[in-house]
Every structure is written in structure tokens, then in C-alpha cells.
Amino acid sequence: MITRTRHQASELALSLDRVGADTILVPMIEVVTPRSFEELDDAIRLLSGSEHTVDWVVFTSANAVQALSSRALELGATLRSRRIAVIGPATAKAVTAAELAPEIEPMLVPSEYVAESLAKALLAVSKTSQRFLLVRAEEARDVIPVTLEAAGHTVRIAAAYRNVTPPGTLPALREIFAEPGSYPHVITFTSSSTARNLVALLASINRKIPDGIALASIGPITSGTLRELGYEPSFEADEPTIDSLAIAIARHLKRS
Structure with missing residues (x-):
């Protein structure tokens, strides 16, 4: 089953x-739209603007990638490349399919495909204060933002979808x-x-x-x-x- x-x-x-x-x-x-598009739309504005306001975009599922990409298309926004971290190969594949990955820098994929490992990998490559945009489900665990914020980084969360x-x-x-x-x-x-x-x-x-x-x-x-x-x-x-x-x-x- x-x-x-x-x-x-x-x-x-x-x-x-x-x-x-x-x-x-x-x-x-079943994956459905978030209760409010406010966070996701704000994220799209950040990623489509010319100002460098985000250092890393973090995706914790392929659903998050697809939700962001679909909403950007709906709004007519063109997302600019940023450094991207993903939780595993399926999410990396979704990023590539959505053409969000920067051409000159590989995506960060942790050795173990869980939030704890992704947070640890991000800390390892972030020696100075970084600005993270975390695109995830509404009901996701808070391991990543809690870990990054405890180390002095800034984390902005965008709820891209919810599970019902x-x-x-x-x-x-x-x-x-x-x-x-x-x-x-x-x-x-x-x-x-x-x-x-x-x-x-x-x-x-x-x-x-x-x-x-x-x-x-x-x-x-x-x-x-x-x-x-x-x-x-x-x-x-x-x-x-x-x-x-x-x-x-x-x-x-x-x-x-």
C-alpha cells in the first residue's frame, strides 16, 4: 500500500x-496551496529583484521547488539565480527542471538527506553571517531555521504549500x-x-x-x-x- x-x-x-x-x-x-500566498509572494519578489537580499535559497522538498516555480510563473516573475541548497537528489532534480540552479556554482546537497544534515552542511560553508530564504511546507519541522539562527544567521521562511x-x-x-x-x-x-x-x-x-x-x-x-x-x-x-x-x-x- x-x-x-x-x-x-x-x-x-x-x-x-x-x-x-x-x-x-x-x-x-495531498499537496495544496498555502493558506496565504503572502510569504511565497514576498520570496518571489526578493528572488526576482535586482538587489542582493538573499545569499542562499534552501529547498526541503521537490514540492517546495514546484510550488515556488509555479507561483512565479503565475505572477509573471523571472527568478534570478542564487546559491541553492537542497535536502536531497529528488529536490535537486526539481531545481534543475525548474531552471533555478546557477550555472557557475553547484547546488549544496548534504551527505544525509535529512534536515539536520542540511543545516550542518550550511553551517560548514557559512563562516560569516548569511541571509537564508527557506522555502518549505507550512507544517515543516523547525530544525533548519533554529540551527541557523542560533549560529547568527538570518532565516526568512516562505510557506509554499501545505499537506492535507x-x-x-x-x-x-x-x-x-x-x-x-x-x-x-x-x-x-x-x-x-x-x-x-x-x-x-x-x-x-x-x-x-x-x-x-x-x-x-x-x-x-x-x-x-x-x-x-x-x-x-x-x-x-x-x-x-x-x-x-x-x-x-x-x-x-x-x-x-
Whole structure:
């Protein structure tokens, strides 16, 4: 059972199809516009202006890149290149596709694809006070701004999108978890939001994740959230990427 957003699920589904797995798409999150465009529009004005008011643009997801790029296009703004830091290769790919990356300087990508590692990497290359523009989800963790501000840097946050639960998810869960014969063998979790939303939705119909279902986590942050919710991940991807998660699932299926 894939819990990613509908538009992002195809990559994982294709990878699992190749190893003979049947996939069920039950998205736990849907990416929608922020409650207010004020922060995002202010960010676009900063990035399209001629004055150098931002030293680094930091993206913590591909969704953040796409939201910024789409809004800039809607406003008719041309974004100027800045030094860019991203949380991982999928986000870097989105930056390249949106043509936001500067030609003369490579993007900063941390060795581990989590906020803690990205904040550490930014500190390592920022010896003097820097101005950061952090483009992220409304409900993101504050690890990056707290870490950078504690070191004397300035961080401006632009909420580019928010995650909500799709309206068709609850009826799908009722059907899937109605009886053991319809339970999935594996549930994938690609973010803390997917874990929290699934547990909350099941609780709303007096259900829990049944024993015996393998819980596949994309990385340590998501695994930590599952544990906070009372569930131990069955296995975790070696790297927090979709490709690595697919490999971990294939490995599990071969053993089972």
C-alpha cells in the first residue's frame, strides 16, 4: 500500500511493479496551496529583484521547488539565480527542471538527506553571517531555521504549500481494513505526514494498523514518527530516497 501523494506515487509503484508486487495507492497527503500566498509572494519578489537580499535559497522538498516555480510563473516573475541548497537528489532534480540552479556554482546537497544534515552542511560553508530564504511546507519541522539562527544567521521562511488528507482516503481505508483478507502485506511510509495521517484516519474509524503488516520506512525521521505513534518499522531504506525504499521492499519480499 503506497501512501504518497497521488502525483508522486508513480515512481515507487513502477519500481515495485518491476519486482512483481501489486500496489494499492491510498494517498495520505495531498499537496495544496498555502493558506496565504503572502510569504511565497514576498520570496518571489526578493528572488526576482535586482538587489542582493538573499545569499542562499534552501529547498526541503521537490514540492517546495514546484510550488515556488509555479507561483512565479503565475505572477509573471523571472527568478534570478542564487546559491541553492537542497535536502536531497529528488529536490535537486526539481531545481534543475525548474531552471533555478546557477550555472557557475553547484547546488549544496548534504551527505544525509535529512534536515539536520542540511543545516550542518550550511553551517560548514557559512563562516560569516548569511541571509537564508527557506522555502518549505507550512507544517515543516523547525530544525533548519533554529540551527541557523542560533549560529547568527538570518532565516526568512516562505510557506509554499501545505499537506492535507485527500477526501477519498477514508472510504478506501474502510474497505481495505474491513477484514484480514484485504489487508496489504506492506505499507510504505515516505514522510512523517503519511504516518501521522494514516494512524489518525484509522483511529477515526476505531482501527489500528493490524499486526503482521510490514511497515516500510523511507528514513530515520519517518521511523522516529512511527515509533512515537506506537509502531515499530519493519525495515528502513538504506538512504531516504524512493529508489532505496523500493530496493528495501524488494529485499523484504524476497525474504518473506
